[in-house]
Amino acid sequence: MKSEKDKFIIKGRAFKFGENVDTDQIIPARYLDTSDPDVLACHAMAGIDEDFSKKINPGDIIVAGRNFGCGSSREHAPLSIKAAGIGAVVAQSFARIFFRNAINIGLPIIEVKDFKAQSGDELELDLKKGKLKNKSSGEKYSFPSFPGFLQNIIQAGGLMERIREESKKGE
Amino acid sequence: MSLARNILSGKPDVDAKKLTAGQFIEADADVILSNDITTPLAIDAFEKHSEGRIAYPERVVLVADHFTPNKDINSAEQVKKVRNFAHRHGVKFFDAGCGIEHVLLTEQGLVVPQDIVVGADSHTVTYGAMGALASGMGSTDVAAAWMTGKAWFKIPEAVKIVLNGKLGEYVSGKDIILYLIGQIGVDGALYKGLEFTGQALKELSLESRFTIANMTVECGAKYGIMEVDDKVIDYTEKRAQRPYSPPPAGYSIETDKDFDDLMEIDCSQIAPQVALHGSPANSRSVNEIEKIKIDQVVIGSCTNGRWEDYVKAAAIIRGKKAFSSLRFIVIPSTAALYSRMVKEGLAEVFLAAGAVMSPPTCGPCLGGHMGILASGERALATTNRNFTGRMGHKDSEVYLSNPEVAAASAVAGYIIAPGKIK
Ligand code: SF4
Numbered sequence: 001m002k003s004e005k006d007k008f009i010i011k012g013r014a015f016k017f018g019e020n021v022d023t024d025q026i027i028p029a030r031y032l033d034t035s036d037p038d039v040l041a042c043h044a045m046a047g048i049d050e051d052f053s054k055k056i057n058p059g060d061i062i063v064a065g066r067n068f069g070c071g072s073s074r075e076h077a078p079l080s081i082k083a084a085g086i087g088a089v090v091a092q093s094f095a096r097i098f099f100r101n102a103i104n105i106g107l108p109i110i111e112v113k114d115f116k117a118q119s120g121d122e123l124e125l126d127l128k129k130g131k132l133k134n135k136s137s138g139e140k141y142s143f144p145s146f147p148g149f150l151q152n153i154i155q156a157g158g159l160m161e162r163i164r165e166e167s168k169k170g171e
Numbered sequence: 172m173s174l175a176r177n178i179l180s181g182k183p184d185v186d187a188k189k190l191t192a193g194q195f196i197e198a199d200a201d202v203i204l205s206n207d208i209t210t211p212l213a214i215d216a217f218e219k220h221s222e223g224r225i226a227y228p229e230r231v232v233l234v235a236d237h238f239t240p241n242k243d244i245n246s247a248e249q250v251k252k253v254r255n256f257a258h259r260h261g262v263k264f265f266d267a268g269c270g271i272e273h274v275l276l277t278e279q280g281l282v283v284p285q286d287i288v289v290g291a292d293s294h295t296v297t298y299g300a301m302g303a304l305a306s307g308m309g310s311t312d313v314a315a316a317w318m319t320g321k322a323w324f325k326i327p328e329a330v331k332i333v334l335n336g337k338l339g340e341y342v343s344g345k346d347i348i349l350y351l352i353g354q355i356g357v358d359g360a361l362y363k364g365l366e367f368t369g370q371a372l373k374e375l376s377l378e379s380r381f382t383i384a385n386m387t388v389e390c391g392a393k394y395g396i397m398e399v400d401d402k403v404i405d406y407t408e409k410r411a412q413r414p415y416s417p418p419p420a421g422y423s424i425e426t427d428k429d430f431d432d433l434m435e436i437d438c439s440q441i442a443p444q445v446a447l448h449g450s451p452a453n454s455r456s457v458n459e460i461e462k463i464k465i466d467q468v469v470i471g472s473c474t475n476g477r478w479e480d481y482v483k484a485a486a487i488i489r490g491k492k493a494f495s496s497l498r499f500i501v502i503p504s505t506a507a508l509y510s511r512m513v514k515e516g517l518a519e520v521f522l523a524a525g526a527v528m529s530p531p532t533c534g535p536c537l538g539g540h541m542g543i544l545a546s547g548e549r550a551l552a553t554t555n556r557n558f559t560g561r562m563g564h565k566d567s568e569v570y571l572s573n574p575e576v577a578a579a580s581a582v583a584g585y586i587i588a589p590g591k592i593k
Contacts, residue, residue: 067361100312
């Protein structure tokens, strides 16, 4: 069991992708015939690299350019990435449905405009402090924390969990 | 006030003071939509977290349209799960062959102006053409809306788009939206709300407006909403399953200054467009492209699968044959449209041209079934996305156009302007 502090620290290697990575590349439609996270995990990023899921260790971090996750609303996209063991996605920007899906299911996603990393670089992310370090290059970055509304969802562990907490409070 | 904020300000429990860009609000959804791909995940989330009761079952619509009629055992199991859930909770369920959700819901009168529509499908934005605030979300959002009736929104910046000028021959909604996406790029409207007005909009058919609204998500927009005029009221009157209150007569954003950005488009300058493979933003005039040979033409989808689209395509291909080595696939997007195509002779026109007519389905649009491409193959489709691998093998290519360009190109065997075929 991770301690409260560790929950906000993510350490892993960078896997780098380009701009406008769309949901057909994250999880092609042919794999959408299931909602089982473990099956979806095997096909994460399969539109670009069929073997992606075999290469990652828990906590590894996807690094991408602008508009990551554009296209379909399929929640299978962030779900497959999370279930494959990816600790976080760092991109210059995210497509809006991917963004809300990731928040709703509790996959950490961070927008850092000028972040530089190569595949294989060792990264360290502190979600609470808003710090991102590329240990391989020595460069450090910071990012603003989420607005309160989203913080509440993230802290509850997802949207459904937050609704449950609130309905319990109301009882 | 922007069209979207006007709708939100009229909803219960929405604090009008919070309707500025960047604020988070929660609002009641009038329609909660999901399909055979997104519903199973929503069911999982719902059953894990709820007491098992849907707050407003009458608002829920489930449509089995993507992998239906089921292409394999897994997809059959998925639809079975959705069907059983629908029966258990007494919610609307459209089974295989009824139609593609975003054509079906408007045809069936399930969406009315001023509605808030949330859908676990990115093309939920389509309903903006009827003056509804409609936005694509995920499965968990839908599960949450089943539980509470509500969805969360971040108020986006609003961009006013004024459509001016008279449309040229063979130009329709598809060309306007492809042109717009080509101008601003696939993230040109990221996190923004697009609101359409202008003289050219008034002259557009509702079909063309649906096509434009449908593809606003292709430039990242949260919604693409349009002014409500007599055409929308007339369309709604004929179908609406619920009472509705249209915005007051004469309400227009045309001279409104309350927008974060403004874009004017002179539609008279737009030629029929083709989006080259890889991105809907790769659009250019069909007259400017080199000879691109194609193996398949697909006419249909939630983008261009309405009556006018089939009529226009049929007018081009009537009495002609599709190119010998080309697969010509016509997909009526609802059962009612299919029936009308048979009754009014359109089906015969397509079949005589050598078309395969599939049952209503999303099918090849998302690379599901009924027309998957092998490596190296190229299709021209009236659909909305042409990302790598969208219609099949990752080394296949998809080009996008309006139905007239698609029909002409089916005859020629390569992409061509409708005026140029013999
Ligand atoms: S027709 Fe294509 S874009 Fe439209 S809902 Fe179906 S898969 Fe999605």
